[in-house]
Amino acid sequence: MGNGETRVRGLAARAGGWSARHRWAAVGIWVLFVVLAMGLGSAAGRVDVKNSEQMKGETHTAARIIEDAGIDEPSSETVLIQAKDAGLKATDAEFRAAVTAVVEAVEGTGQVTDVVTPYETETISKDGRSALVQFDMRGEAETAGERVEPVLNAVEKVQKEHGSLRIEQIGGASMMKTFDDAFGDDFQKAEYSAVPVALGILLIAFGALVAALLPVLLAITAIMATMGLMGVVSHVVPMTDAANSVMLLVGMAVGVDYCLFYLRREREEREAGRDPRTALRIAAATSGRAIVVSGITVCVAMAGMLFTGIAEFEAMGLASLMVVAVAMVGSVTVLPALLSLLGERVEKGRLPFLRRRRNGGSGESRFWTAVLRGVLAKPVLSVVVAAGALLAVAAPALGMKTQNLTLDQEFGDSLPIVQTYNRVNEAFPGGSEPAEVVVKADDINAPEVKAALADFRERAISSGASRGPVEIKLHDAQNIAFVYVPLVGGSDQDTAGASLEKLRDEVRPATLGEVDGVEAPITGQVAGNKDFNDQLVGSVVPVFAFVVVFAFLLMLLSFRSLTIAVTSIVLNLLSVGAAYGILVAVFQHGWGASLVGAEGVGAIITWLPLFLFVILFGLSMDYHVFVVSRIREARLRGRTTKDAIQHGVVTTAGVVTSAAVIMVAVFAIFGTLSMQSMKQMGVGLAAAVLIDATIIRGVLLPAVMALLGERNWYLPTWLNRLPDLTHDESSEAVAAASGQGETQPLRV
Known part of the structure; x- marks a missing residue:
C-alpha cells in the first residue's frame, strides 16, 4: 500500500479498503458468518418469553405462582x-x-x-x-x-x-x-411482499437488475443471520414472535437503505470519472462512515426499548438492534468486496425502458435543485412555513388518548365471533373477560382461608365490582384456588378498570388480606392491560431521556458541532410529533380514516407511541446523518456553507428519496393489514418517514442550516477535549491518496 493511502482514516474506510483488496476472503467470511449464525441458532433453539416474564406487577406475580405450582390452565x-x-x-x-x-x-x-x-x-x-x-x-x-x-x-x-x-x-x-383463519396470513403476506416491493423500487432507482439485487440480497442475509443470533441470544433474553416481525421490518428497511447509500455513492464517483478502485475508496470513506454513524445511532435508539421493563419490548429492541448492527457491518465490509468483484457488471440486466439519467456525473436532482434554490433564497419564510405546517399537523397529538383496543375496535364487526363477544358482554358484563384471583395459601382448605374466599365472593358482588356469578376452582394438591370474577363494565375498559381497582384496593384487603400467609394477586385481561399500561407509562421518561441524550452525544462526537447535534434532535422530535398528530387525526378522530381502509376507533393503542418514537427516532437519523455528512464533506472541500448545503442536499436527494420510498412502501404494507393496531403502526411509520425525507430533510434542514451559517460548525472550546470521531475525508482527499489529485481536506 502506498504511503498516501495511510492518510485515509476511519473504521469504514479501512474496512472498505481491506474488503476491496481481499474481496473473496470478505465474501467468504460473510457467507460463513451467516451460515454459522443460522446453524448456531437452529442448534440452540429459540427460547420464548414465559407468561411469568411478560410483565411486572400483579400479573407477573400470578403467572409465577401458577408456573411454580406446575398448573397448566386449560x-x-x-x-x-x-x-x-x-x-x-x-x-x-x-x-x-x-x-x-x-x-x-x-x-x-x-x-x-x-x-x-x-x-x-x-x-x-x-x-x-x-x-x-x-x-x-x-x-x-x-x-x-x-x-x-x-x-x-x-x-x-x-x-x-x-x-x-x-x-x-x-x-x-x-x-x-x-x-388465524381470517388474519393468520396477514403478517406472512406483508413480510413476503416487502422483498418484491423493495426490489421493484430499486429497479426503478438503478435501472439495472444486478445493482437492484445487491441491497435486497444483503438485507435478506442480514435478516437470516440475525434470526440465527436471536436463537442464541434468546437463552439470555427470551424472544417473541412480535420481535421477529419487527426485526424483519427494520432489517429490510435499514439493510436496503445502507446498501443504497453506499452503492449510489460508488456509482456517482465512477460517473464523475474516478477509476473503480478510487470510487470504492471514496464511497467507503464517505457513505461508509455515514452508515456507521447512522447504524450506531439507530442501535442506541433501539436500545431504549430495553428500559421499558416489558419483556415484549425488550425482545423487540434487542432483535432490532442486532439486525441494524449486522446490516451495518455487512454494508461496510462485504458490499465493497461484491462491488470490487462485479466491477462494470453491476450494470448488468439493464432495463431498456428505464433510461439511465446522467447529469454530468453530479447526481444532482433537478427537482430538489429548484426547491433548494427557493429555500436558500428565503430561509426564514421556509422555516416559518415548514415548521408551522408540521406543528399544525402535530397539534392533534396534544389530545392523544391511548388504550388497549377492544375486540370490536381491533377487528371491527365483520367477524361473527366479535358480535358474539359483544352479545356475551351485554348479557353478562365482564363474563367473557373475568378478573382471575390466584389465591396461594399454606393450606387452601384451612377454615380461615375458606371463610376468606367465601367472604371475598360475597363482597365482590356487594361492593358493586361484580354482578356475579363468582366461581371458585380449588387445586388442593398445590394449595391454590382460582377465583373468577366477572367485572362490572365488561368491554367498557374505564368502568371495568374501576371495578378491578375496587377488588384490589377494597375487597381483597378486607377479606383474603386478613389471613396470614395468603397471596392473592389479581390477573386477567383487564388487570393485564392495567399492569401493562402502568409499566409503560413509568418507562416513558427514562426511554425518551436515554434515546435523546445518547443520540445527541453521538451527533456531537460524530460531527464535532454542538449546533448540528441540537438541530438533529429538534428536527427528529418534530417529525415524530407530526407522525403522532397524523395518527390521532386518522385513528382517534377518524379524519380520512376511510382513505387507509381504517375506522376511527377513538384511541391509539397503548404501546404504539413509545414504539414509534424509538423506531422513528432511529430511522430518521439515517437520512439526517447521510445528508449532513454530505454537507459537511462539501464544507471540508472549501465550499461556503450555503454552497455546501445546496450541494449536499441535491446530491443526496435521489438516494434519500429512493430509500424513503422503499421504507414508506414496506411500512404501508402493514397499513393494509386487517388489525387496527397494525394499521396504526403502518400508517404512523409510513407518514413519519415520508415527512422526514421531504419536508424535514428537503426544506427545514437546509433552511435552518442556511440561517445558522458558519455557526453550524460551532463547538465550544471547553468541548474540544471530547474524542474526535469525525475521521472523514473529502472525495478529493481520497482521490489524492490514490494518486488522482492533490487536494487536501479542510479541517473544520
Whole structure:
C-alpha cells in the first residue's frame, strides 16, 4: 500500500479498503458468518418469553405462582344460548332442550372436559333470555385452537336444529382459530411482499437488475443471520414472535437503505470519472462512515426499548438492534468486496425502458435543485412555513388518548365471533373477560382461608365490582384456588378498570388480606392491560431521556458541532410529533380514516407511541446523518456553507428519496393489514418517514442550516477535549491518496 493511502482514516474506510483488496476472503467470511449464525441458532433453539416474564406487577406475580405450582390452565370455552324472542326464557322446556343438546354435542367430540350447564353455575342473564354452557378444552391451552374445529362444528349443528335460539361459541381456542383463519396470513403476506416491493423500487432507482439485487440480497442475509443470533441470544433474553416481525421490518428497511447509500455513492464517483478502485475508496470513506454513524445511532435508539421493563419490548429492541448492527457491518465490509468483484457488471440486466439519467456525473436532482434554490433564497419564510405546517399537523397529538383496543375496535364487526363477544358482554358484563384471583395459601382448605374466599365472593358482588356469578376452582394438591370474577363494565375498559381497582384496593384487603400467609394477586385481561399500561407509562421518561441524550452525544462526537447535534434532535422530535398528530387525526378522530381502509376507533393503542418514537427516532437519523455528512464533506472541500448545503442536499436527494420510498412502501404494507393496531403502526411509520425525507430533510434542514451559517460548525472550546470521531475525508482527499489529485481536506 502506498504511503498516501495511510492518510485515509476511519473504521469504514479501512474496512472498505481491506474488503476491496481481499474481496473473496470478505465474501467468504460473510457467507460463513451467516451460515454459522443460522446453524448456531437452529442448534440452540429459540427460547420464548414465559407468561411469568411478560410483565411486572400483579400479573407477573400470578403467572409465577401458577408456573411454580406446575398448573397448566386449560383453554376455557363458552357457548351462548340466547332466545331471539323476548317471550322465551332459559327456564322453558325448549331452552332446556337446547342446553342439553349443546352439552351432549360438545362432550361427543371427545375434545372437552368439565362441562357445566347454566343451571349448575347460575349463569343466566337478568332478563332470563341468555345462558352460558361452559367447558374446558383438553390438552395444552397454546395449541387448543388447532383442536377446536370439531367442537365448533358440533355447536353449529345444534344451532341449525334450534332456529328460535341463537347458539354461538366463544373462548380462547375458538378466537385463536377464527383469527388465524381470517388474519393468520396477514403478517406472512406483508413480510413476503416487502422483498418484491423493495426490489421493484430499486429497479426503478438503478435501472439495472444486478445493482437492484445487491441491497435486497444483503438485507435478506442480514435478516437470516440475525434470526440465527436471536436463537442464541434468546437463552439470555427470551424472544417473541412480535420481535421477529419487527426485526424483519427494520432489517429490510435499514439493510436496503445502507446498501443504497453506499452503492449510489460508488456509482456517482465512477460517473464523475474516478477509476473503480478510487470510487470504492471514496464511497467507503464517505457513505461508509455515514452508515456507521447512522447504524450506531439507530442501535442506541433501539436500545431504549430495553428500559421499558416489558419483556415484549425488550425482545423487540434487542432483535432490532442486532439486525441494524449486522446490516451495518455487512454494508461496510462485504458490499465493497461484491462491488470490487462485479466491477462494470453491476450494470448488468439493464432495463431498456428505464433510461439511465446522467447529469454530468453530479447526481444532482433537478427537482430538489429548484426547491433548494427557493429555500436558500428565503430561509426564514421556509422555516416559518415548514415548521408551522408540521406543528399544525402535530397539534392533534396534544389530545392523544391511548388504550388497549377492544375486540370490536381491533377487528371491527365483520367477524361473527366479535358480535358474539359483544352479545356475551351485554348479557353478562365482564363474563367473557373475568378478573382471575390466584389465591396461594399454606393450606387452601384451612377454615380461615375458606371463610376468606367465601367472604371475598360475597363482597365482590356487594361492593358493586361484580354482578356475579363468582366461581371458585380449588387445586388442593398445590394449595391454590382460582377465583373468577366477572367485572362490572365488561368491554367498557374505564368502568371495568374501576371495578378491578375496587377488588384490589377494597375487597381483597378486607377479606383474603386478613389471613396470614395468603397471596392473592389479581390477573386477567383487564388487570393485564392495567399492569401493562402502568409499566409503560413509568418507562416513558427514562426511554425518551436515554434515546435523546445518547443520540445527541453521538451527533456531537460524530460531527464535532454542538449546533448540528441540537438541530438533529429538534428536527427528529418534530417529525415524530407530526407522525403522532397524523395518527390521532386518522385513528382517534377518524379524519380520512376511510382513505387507509381504517375506522376511527377513538384511541391509539397503548404501546404504539413509545414504539414509534424509538423506531422513528432511529430511522430518521439515517437520512439526517447521510445528508449532513454530505454537507459537511462539501464544507471540508472549501465550499461556503450555503454552497455546501445546496450541494449536499441535491446530491443526496435521489438516494434519500429512493430509500424513503422503499421504507414508506414496506411500512404501508402493514397499513393494509386487517388489525387496527397494525394499521396504526403502518400508517404512523409510513407518514413519519415520508415527512422526514421531504419536508424535514428537503426544506427545514437546509433552511435552518442556511440561517445558522458558519455557526453550524460551532463547538465550544471547553468541548474540544471530547474524542474526535469525525475521521472523514473529502472525495478529493481520497482521490489524492490514490494518486488522482492533490487536494487536501479542510479541517473544520
